[in-house]
Amino acid sequence: MRRTDADRPIDAVVFDLGNVLVRWDPTGPFVGRMDPADVERFFAEIDFPSFNHEQDRGRSWAEARAWLARRFPQHVPALDLYVSHFTDSLRGPVPGSDGLVRDVLAAGVRALGLTNWSAETFRHAPTAAPAIALLDGVLVSGEVGIAKPDPEIFTLLAARFDLDPQRTVFTDDSPTNVEASRAAGYVGLLFESSDDLRRELCARGVIR
Secondary structure (H helix, E strand, O other): OOOOOOOOOOOEEEEOOEOOOEEEOOOHHHOOOOOHHHHHHHHHHHOHHHHHHHHHOOOOHHHHHHHHHHHOHHHHHHHHHHHHOHHHHEEEEOOOHHHHHHHHHHOOOEEEEEEOOOOOOHHHHHHHOOHHHHOOOEEEHHHHOOOOOOHHHHHHHHHHHOOOHHHEEEEEOOHHHHHHHHHOOOEEEEOOOHHHHHHHHHHOOOOO
């Protein structure tokens, strides 16, 4: 029998995806295809985290390529390699994540996703980590043009899935994103491993 709200203060768990449910390594597409020193130079010179954040905020890969061609034309071949072999950046499920999602759902608790991810490559995620397909829904930053830690995405998350942030656990491997979720009223938990998160959820009575 499903427990009442009074019996269970947490009624939803929202998972980040990258390195929470699916392992992501941006160097993967280059392995065996490009010299590691050149890969390191590519990442450093274009400031890959900032560059990739624009993809998470909805920029298309065609727009990204045009931007790179204007500013760092020498790195266009590296970007083409990254995009064409993107699936090699997805290294399979994070250990223990599949069972954790299943246990949350089995407890009668909603399991959802909130991810910073390009709209054009997100389709590869469920294949790399089947637990993603088990989620009741996923808010993809690249599809809505807002990315964590922007407070607006947490507002949109609550509206889209009819969540009460105070009754919703949000877990992410980024301390910045966890702090943003807490500022928005969510129960933010830093993800360090599936075992650690399981202990946290058990302590809160979400799962047993």
